[in-house]
Amino acid sequence: MLGAEQRRWLAALVAGVLLLAGCAETGTGGRGKGGGKNASAAPSERAKKPNIVYVLTDDLSWDLVDYMPNVKRLQRRGLTFSNYFVADTLCCPSRATILTGKYPHNTGVLSNDPPFGGFDVFNAKGNEQSTFAAALQKAGYRTALMGKYLNGYEPTKAQGSSRTYIPPGWSEWQVTGLGYANYNYNLNGNGTLTHYGRKPGDYLNTVLGAKATDFVNRSADSGQPFLLQMSTFTPHAPATPAPEDGRSFANVRAPRPPGFNEPDISDKPGWLRKYPRLRPRRLKEIDAAFRQRVRAVQSVDRMIGQLEAAVNARGAGADTYFVFNSDNGYHLGQHRLREGKLTAYDTDIRVPLVVAGPGVPAGRTEARFAQNTDICPTFQELAGLRPPDSVDGRSLVPLLHGQQVNGWRSTAFIEHRGPNYAHDDPDLPRKYGGNPPTYEAVRTAGELYVEYENGDREYYDLARDPHELGNMWGQAPASRKAELRSVITSYRTCGGPNCRDL
Structure with missing residues (x-):
């Protein structure tokens, strides 16, 4: 019989042989500008595939992160992308891009409502078959979406209702379409509708946090890797805080950067040029709105801490990526704009992306460009899959792991269909909130260029004018x-590799 020391030596030898064999039989899941043909083909099988917790917020701008201690802790133990941009600053187009890795002109989702967008268009164009959830579920992941899906998912009519429909790719489904107030909503829990009212315990983020913790525990028991997407309505207006946060931050005011209540907008495009300066009453309203947004995100921040604790309690912390993100930014007072998000300015297009997890360097900032087209292929590669050629984005895994990458993109593309006059759209801009006509824009490291369909143009030299004050x-x-x-023209019709090569 072997002694204890001999048994340990033999076990180490067997493990080493298996590791070498595995390395010899598998390739790499990474890719540059090209890519594989099938997202279900796994070029590398991890002994233990990582879990992914993805917290996707609604309308969360960079100026709120300072009030979120758990997000700041994520930054200290992970990587912050300082140049992450969304391809459209409207909720549904942005979320469609996140799910599929494709620009709005390729998902066909250009607005929140038919005939140019919304859940019905996303579904009709076959996008649900090519989400990261569908790919990861096929690869053996337990997948969960909790909170918000896409605008129009929950219609108001009883007949033909999609409220109990569960899209392909999701193992667990806890979703509502009318959760903006965080109270008085119907939650589709795996095909069963449950109504939540206005009691403190009905607050949506509280309910979802408990369900998410339960999902983490059940996933740990199953032994399967999991993808959990926490898709909050917070801090989208009306930015309802949790009961315990309703009186906090009483003295907080909206930030006053150099572009706040801009004194001279005579050089701005025609849709903005006649906006009046913000008077004291409007400034108080903006401060109140920012205060509510700060209060509202406290529940999201606690949710992140709660999920980290749940993952760590099951011994899965070292195998789990935490990703914090927003579908678009938000302006409050910049360029005389009241509340809104539909512009091509950095307040609206540049949003947080923070990633912490296995192999991610702690406390680092990544300045290379990323877009919401990159979320889908990144999750696929983290799961050991090769993103398909059809995606417009690029996997961020090489950047997450500090690898050398040649030929990385140096521009971001933004496309927006407007103006928005749909009175039942929760994103309908308020008066003087910013409702631009259709535009396409390109953001470089030192420039912002915007082409409006009516012929107006904007160009800002961001090296000299980072607050976009002087249209040059x-x-x-x-x-x-x-x-x-030429760059705009190339992006306008690009698809797959043609997008990644720009």
């Missing part, structure tokens, strides 16, 4: 104008 289109060199117009 009239002074820009003709050669640079031609280059930027």
Whole structure:
């Protein structure tokens, strides 16, 4: 019989042989600008596939992160993307892009409502078959979506209702379409509707937090890797805080960056040029709105801490990626704009992306460009899959793991259909909140260029003017104008590899 020391030596030898064999039989899940043909083909099988907890907030701007201690802790133990941009600043188009890795012109979801967007269009165009959830579930993951799906998912009519419909790819489904107030909603729990009223315990983020913890525990018991997407309505207006947060931050005011209540907007495009300066009453309203937003995100921040504790309690902390993100930004007072998000300015297009997990360097900032087209292929590669050629984005895994990458993108593309006059749309802009016409924009490391369908143009030299105060289109060199117009033209119709090569 072998002694204890001999048994340990033999076990280590067997483990080493198995590890070498596994390395010899598998390739790498990474890719540059090309990619594989099938998201279900796994070029590398991990001995233990990582879990992914994805917290996707609604309308959360960078200026709220300072009030979120658990998010700041994620930053200290992970990687913060300082140049992460969304391809559309409207909820449904952005979320459709996140789920599929495709720009709005390729998902066909250009607005929140039919015929140009919403859940019905997303579904009719076959997008639900190509989400990261469908790919990961096929690869053996338990997948859960809790909170918000897509605008229009929950219609008000009883006949033909989609409220109990569960899209392909999701093992667990705890979703409502009317959760903006965080009270008085119907939750579709795996096909069964449950009504929640206005009691303190009915607060949506509280309910979802408990269900998410239960999902983590059940997933740990199953032995399967899991993807959990916590998709909050917070801090979307009316930015309802949890009961315990309703009186907090009483003295907080909205930030006053240099572009706040901009004194001269005569150089701005026609849709904005006639906006009046913000008077004291409007400034108080903006401060009150920001205060409510700060209060509202406290429940999201606690949820992150709660989920980290649940994962750690099951011994899965070292195998779990935590991803914090927003579907779009938000402006409050910049450029004389009241409340809103539909512009191409950095307040609206540049949003938080923070990732912590296995192999991610702690306390680092990544300045290379990322977009919401990249979330889907990133999750696929983290799961050991090869993202399909059809995605427009690129996996961020090489950046997460500190690998050298050649030829990374240097631009971000933004497309928006407007103006929005749909009175039943929760994103209908308020008066002077910013309701621009259709535009396409490109953001570089030092520039913002916007083309409006009515012929207006904006160009900002961000190296000299980071707050986008002076529209320099009239002074820009003709050669640079031609280059930027060419970039917009290339993005406008790109798909798959053609997008990734830009």
